[in-house]
Amino acid sequence: MSIELKNVSKNFGNVPAVNRVNFSVREGELVALLGPSGGGKTTVLRMISGLETPTDGDIFIRGERINDLKVQKRNIGFVFQNYALFQNMNVFKNIAFGLKIKKWRPGKIKNRVAELVRLLGLEGLEKRYPHQLSGGQRQRVAIARALAPKPSVLLLDEPFGAVGAKIRQELREWLVRLHHDLNLTTLFVTHDQEEAMEVSNRIVIFSRGYLEQIGTPREVYEQPANEFVARFIGVMNVLELTVEKGVGRAGELVFPTPGYADNEKVRIGFRPFAVQISPDLNHYRYQAIIRQTYFLGVMLRLELQLPSGLLLRSRMTKEEYAALALYDGRKVSLQIRNYRILAKEHEPLGPELTMPEKTSLYIGEGI
Amino acid sequence: MAGYVKSKRLGSTTASKRGTEESVFVKWLLICVALLFAVVFLLLPLANVFVQAFSKGLKVYISALTHEDSRAAIRLTLLVAAISVPLNVVFGLAAAWAIAKFDFRGKSLLNTLIDLPFSVSPVVAGLMYVLLFGLQGHFGRWLDEHNIKIIFAVPGIILATLFVTFPFVARELIPIMQSTGSEQEQAALTLGASGWQTFWRVTLPSVKWALIYGVILCNARAMGEFGAVSVVSGHITGETDTMPLRVEKLYNEYQSAAAFAVASLLAMLALLTLIIKTVLEWKQAREYERAQRNPEPRGPLLPPSLQTTRLERP
Numbered sequence: 225m226s227i228e229l230k231n232v233s234k235n236f237g238n239v240p241a242v243n244r245v246n247f248s249v250r251e252g253e254l255v256a257l258l259g260p261s262g263g264g265k266t267t268v269l270r271m272i273s274g275l276e277t278p279t280d281g282d283i284f285i286r287g288e289r290i291n292d293l294k295v296q297k298r299n300i301g302f303v304f305q306n307y308a309l310f311q312n313m314n315v316f317k318n319i320a321f322g323l324k325i326k327k328w329r330p331g332k333i334k335n336r337v338a339e340l341v342r343l344l345g346l347e348g349l350e351k352r353y354p355h356q357l358s359g360g361q362r363q364r365v366a367i368a369r370a371l372a373p374k375p376s377v378l379l380l381d382e383p384f385g386a387v388g389a390k391i392r393q394e395l396r397e398w399l400v401r402l403h404h405d406l407n408l409t410t411l412f413v414t415h416d417q418e419e420a421m422e423v424s425n426r427i428v429i430f431s432r433g434y435l436e437q438i439g440t441p442r443e444v445y446e447q448p449a450n451e452f453v454a455r456f457i458g459v460m461n462v463l464e465l466t467v468e469k470g471v472g473r474a475g476e477l478v479f480p481t482p483g484y485a486d487n488e489k490v491r492i493g494f495r496p497f498a499v500q501i502s503p504d505l506n507h508y509r510y511q512a513i514i515r516q517t518y519f520l521g522v523m524l525r526l527e528l529q530l531p532s533g534l535l536l537r538s539r540m541t542k543e544e545y546a547a548l549a550l551y552d553g554r555k556v557s558l559q560i561r562n563y564r565i566l567a568k569e570h571e572p573l574g575p576e577l578t579m580p581e582k583t584s585l586y587i588g589e590g591i
Numbered sequence: 592m593a594g595y596v597k598s599k600r601l602g603s604t605t606a607s608k609r610g611t612e613e614s615v616f617v618k619w620l621l622i623c624v625a626l627l628f629a630v631v632f633l634l635l636p637l638a639n640v641f642v643q644a645f646s647k648g649l650k651v652y653i654s655a656l657t658h659e660d661s662r663a664a665i666r667l668t669l670l671v672a673a674i675s676v677p678l679n680v681v682f683g684l685a686a687a688w689a690i691a692k693f694d695f696r697g698k699s700l701l702n703t704l705i706d707l708p709f710s711v712s713p714v715v716a717g718l719m720y721v722l723l724f725g726l727q728g729h730f731g732r733w734l735d736e737h738n739i740k741i742i743f744a745v746p747g748i749i750l751a752t753l754f755v756t757f758p759f760v761a762r763e764l765i766p767i768m769q770s771t772g773s774e775q776e777q778a779a780l781t782l783g784a785s786g787w788q789t790f791w792r793v794t795l796p797s798v799k800w801a802l803i804y805g806v807i808l809c810n811a812r813a814m815g816e817f818g819a820v821s822v823v824s825g826h827i828t829g830e831t832d833t834m835p836l837r838v839e840k841l842y843n844e845y846q847s848a849a850a851f852a853v854a855s856l857l858a859m860l861a862l863l864t865l866i867i868k869t870v871l872e873w874k875q876a877r878e879y880e881r882a883q884r885n886p887e888p889r890g891p892l893l894p895p896s897l898q899t900t901r902l903e904r905p
Contacts, residue, residue: 275777295780302781308774312796314882321792322782351882373782 225287226251226409227272227377232281234267234433241267243433244281249426251286252407254400256420259430260456265413268430269379272411273302286376301370303380307362309354315341315365316350322373340368343402359387360395371406380412384419396423417457421445429453451566454493459525461499461536462566465490475532476510479563494563496525496539501556503548508557512536517545517552526550528558536560640858644851655841655849656856663829664837664853667745671820671833672813675752679809680802683760688794690761691768702765708757716754717822720747743825748833751819756809763805767798803871807864814860 227249234242242264249255257265270276272283274295282289290298310318319340323333341347344364354362363383370378383399384392400423403410414420420427421441429436429444429452437449448454455462465472465479467488472481481490502508512528515535524545526538538558540548550556613621645652655661689695690702708716722728724741734741741747775797779789795802817835824831832840834857841850 273781275781295777296783296785298781300781302778304774304778306774308778310775310778310793310797311771312793312799321779321784325779325783325788353879353882356879356883369778369782 225249226253226285227411228284228287229268229272230282230284232268232271232278232283234264234271234276235279241433242271242278245430245433245435247428247435247438249409249411251409254403254410254423254425255412256424256427257411257413257430258417258420258427258456259415259436261415262432263415263430264433265428265430266381267433269381269411269413272377273300273379274298275302299373299376301367301373301375301378303363303366303370303378303383305382305385307354307366309362309365309369311354314351314353315346315357318354318365319368319372321369326373336372337368340372343371344368360391363387363395367402371408376409378408378410380410382414383412384414384416392419399423421457429456431456451491451493454564454566459496459537459539460493461496462491462493463534465492475530475534477530477534477560479560481565491566492563493566494560496537498561498563499528499536499538499558500561501526501528501538501540501548501550501558503550503554503556505555505557508559510558512556512558514550514552514554514556517550528556637858640851641855643847644855646851647848651848652852652855655846655852658849660829660832661837661849661853664832664834665856667748667832668814668834668857670745671749671752672810674749675756675813676806676810678753679756679760680806682757683764683805683809684802686761687764687768687798690765692773705758705761708755713751713755713816713818714822717751717819720750720754720823724750742823743827743831745831747823748820748831751823752813752816755816755819756812759809759812760802760805763801763808764798767801771797800872803868807868810864811861815857 225248229245229247232242232245233240245264245268257268259265267276271278272285274290274293278291283291285298285300310321313321316337319337320333323336328336337350341350344367346361346364346368349357349361349365354365357365367378367380367383384395387395396419399410399412412423424441426438426440427444428438431452437444437453439447444453444457448457451462454460463474463477463479465474465481467473467481467484467486467490469486470481472479472484472490472492479492481492484490500508505511510530512530514526515529516527518525518527522541524540524542526540528536528538530536536558656665686701686705690698721742723730724734724747725731726735726742728742731742741750775793776789779793780786784792814833815835816833817839820833821836821839824833824836826832826836826840828840834853838850838854838857841847841853
């Protein structure tokens with residue numbers, strides 16, 4: 225195990241920021257700490273780095289308990305959200321800083337910096353100052369600076385938060401390649417579930433200081449541990465059903481809800497893919513109208529309105545859409561293939577889940 | 592119809608300008624007002640000092656400056672500045688650091704106290720020390736018994752100067768330290784730097800310009816302070832006269848050319864510090880420019896081949 229957290233908690237004054245978090249990261253893994261802001265993910269990262277001290281619990285790096293080890297001795301590379309480059313130093317001096325502190329010989333420093341400049345594609349920028357660089361270049365300098373002293377772990381705080389959408393996409397791919405090449409244990413914090421899904425080997429999901437789930441992108445998408453994860457990862461249609469005569473109802477939709485008594489409330493969720501559509505009005509049980517189609521590149525997202533006013537989201541490829549001859553305003557029939565019972569009424573949920581009482585349908589954020 | 596066409600044409604002449612820009616007339620009016628003020632109230636009087644200083648020829652000028660009492664005044668002024676400026680730098684850094692980077696009880700009190708010398712008249716400042724350390728003051732008898740002279744002596748002058756120059760360095764540093772935050776310092780820590788190394792290599796350079804500016808202001812005031820120093824100095828010619836006091840004394844003795852000569856020297860010291868600052872700024876700008884002139888790397892944004900370069904595993 226490269227990093228291990230055991231029952232780690234952190235309070236700021238009386239405010240708990242992280243609650244008894246346990247997880248471990250294997251050597252060479254690329255792990256995302258994902259969650260909404262205020263979820264505690266950055267605090268976890270900073271505790272691993274030593275910039276914050278845990279109120280309780282133990283942190284291990286390569287089997288060594290590092291709670292009482294100072295930041296300087298932990299041998300971690302930390303990339304700050306806004307890079308925190310030394311403004312008064314040029315690119316070369318920024319990258320060389322950690323090596324100078326470690327009293328490397330000038331010749332060795334020069335070689336190592338040149339190596340990192342090459343690796344990160346910063347050739348020709350060695351003499352520039354941070355304010356003379358673009359956002360993407362600054363980020364690469366920050367990563368080079370963190371990598372220079374050969375850390376045992378690389379920690380990145382919202383690494384793609386401060387750059388534009390296009391560069392962001394390129395940087396993601398680039399981080400994956402860099403990680404692949406260095407095979408260095410890497411943790412990064414993000415609030416963007418797409419980013420976490422795309423980049424990481426495993427995702428650790430936080431909400432309100434609690435660890436909600438840890439797993440591969442596929443696991444957290446297909447087997448979400450709870451409603452928070454289900455709604456946070458990807459898009460989910462969420463319905464609140466009232467059980468009548470043994471089945472759950474929301475508008476005209478009826479779902480079997482085994483084990484629930486009459487008048488109980490049940491929350492269910494299903495992915496847009498589970499909503500199947502046919503242009504033949506008698507093909508499926510329910511009828512709806514296509515209210516709006518969103519083009520997302522290869523995929524399309526459809527907003528469907530049922531006669532009762534319920535809104536559902538569906539998803540299909542461009543080809544399917546064309547084959548079914550669909551368009552906005554067209555009447556269709558639909559069915560919901562599979563769904564998941566999320567939680568009973570009044571069960572405690574994460575902060576994003578407190579929804580107005582009267583609306584019976586929520587559409588998840590995300591993709 | 593004609594009106595429409597006309598207004599459209601008028602519009603097109605200003606179309607290239609941004610909406611936020613003022614008209615040419617307003618622009619030049621503002622520039623002229625600012626320049627006029629600067630010339631009439633700053634430049635002309637300053638130039639006049641030099642004109643008056645040389646009004647009786649170079650010989651009088653030089654003899655005024657090389658007069659034994661003038662030389663003593665210059666020495667004392669330099670001594671006072673040499674002691675009070677470094678002390679203020681240390682205090683200013685400590686206070687700015689504390690206010691910008693820590694939260695503690697009494698922080699706002701400290702912040703207000705720093706400004707106290709700005710709001711208290713220098714004469715009152717001088718008087719405070721007289722009341723404390725003068726013969727009739729609280730510590731006066733004790734000091735006299737131990738043969739320590741503060742008032743009407745050099746230590747009193749230094750104390751008074753320290754008081755009036757107190758805010759300059761801290762006031763320049765606090766806003767810049769607050770705005771840079773502490774991320775750069777944290778980055779240095781993660782790279783293995785000790786607190787001391789972080790201070791010298793990261794914190795101090797990042798506030799360099801504010802510090803230089805603060806030192807210049809502090810130095811100008813330390814050399815030029817009249818009111819507070821006048822109260823505590825005792826005006827002993829050749830002993831406790833600083834340059835401003837010497838100027839006043841010469842002027843009151845109707846030696847106006849000599850007075851202006853010393854005044855011109857004082858003005859030149861101020862100008863010199865400004866020149867030093869400008870040169871430093873210019874050098875920094877050139878350094879940036881040279882760095883910028885390096886060729887932009889060609890090719891794609893991303894490093895061409897990550898596969899060919901392989902770093903040693905730690």
